[in-house]
Amino acid sequence: MLISGGGSNLRALLDRTRDSDFPVRVVAVGADRDAPGLDHAREAGIPTFVVDYGAFASRAEWGEALAERLREHAADAIVLSGLMRLLPDAVVAEFAPRIINTHPAHLPEFPGAHAVRDALAAGVSETGASVIVVDDGVDSGPILARERVPIEPGDTEDTLHDRIKLVERRLLERVLLDLVEGHVEIQENR
Numbered sequence: 047m048l049i050s051g052g053g054s055n056l057r058a059l060l061d062r063t064r065d066s067d068f069p070v071r072v073v074a075v076g077a078d079r080d081a082p083g084l085d086h087a088r089e090a091g092i093p094t095f096v097v098d099y100g101a102f103a104s105r106a107e108w109g110e111a112l113a114e115r116l117r118e119h120a121a122d123a124i125v126l127s128g129l130m131r132l133l134p135d136a137v138v139a140e141f142a143p144r145i146i147n148t149h150p151a152h153l154p155e156f157p158g159a160h161a162v163r164d165a166l167a168a169g170v171s172e173t174g175a176s177v178i179v180v181d182d183g184v185d186s187g188p189i190l191a192r193e194r195v196p197i198e199p200g201d202t203e204d205t206l207h208d209r210i211k212l213v214e215r216r217l218l219e220r221v222l223l224d225l226v227e228g229h230v231e232i233q234e235n236r
């Protein structure tokens with residue numbers, strides 16, 4: 047799993063993987079900075095790694111270092127949840143279609159890094175949560191799961207995002223189960 051922030055979705059997944067009936071295990075957690083969420087993995091005794099974006103001269107070089115760490119851990123799937131970096135095309139090409147991303151909007155609505163803020167600003171009555179396969183676009187890959195989330199009067203970015211994350215976590219668990227049980231087939235980017 048790759049994060050950049052507080053990792054509340056990571057924490058929720060770690061909690062779920064403690065259930066013996068859930069056939070998914072987190073093998074490592076990586077970040078592009080010393081993300082606070084890495085503590086959830088450390089507390090669970092799960093290997094962590096930081097590939098500090100600022101330590102590299104380019105996104106491509108950062109990507110090469112990240113790919114090396116991903117190869118080491120050889121996960122069946124790479125879950126982005128709160129990674130606030132676009133993966134270089136070479137990284138996507140190497141690991142696709144085994145990279146999935148959670149996004150706090152009903153894609154293709156509100157792609158990009160400010161989905162929650164953008165939905166609030168748009169004045170719509172509902173937004174959503176999505177889980178997609180990462181391709182070399184921005185939040186443009188095949189949609190594996192998505193669900194509408196209402197926007198309530200008085201919502202702030204935080205109250206809305208918290209409501210969305212609850213749905214994201216449920217969708218991510220569903221998608222991971224579907225992947226493990228072989229219910230997902232990706233062909234020609236569909």
Ligand code: GRF
Binds near residue numbers: 049052055127214
């Ligand atoms: C999630 O909404 C995820 O979809 C988005 O960033 C948020 C990460 O939240 N890309 P957290 O760090 O797991 O709390």
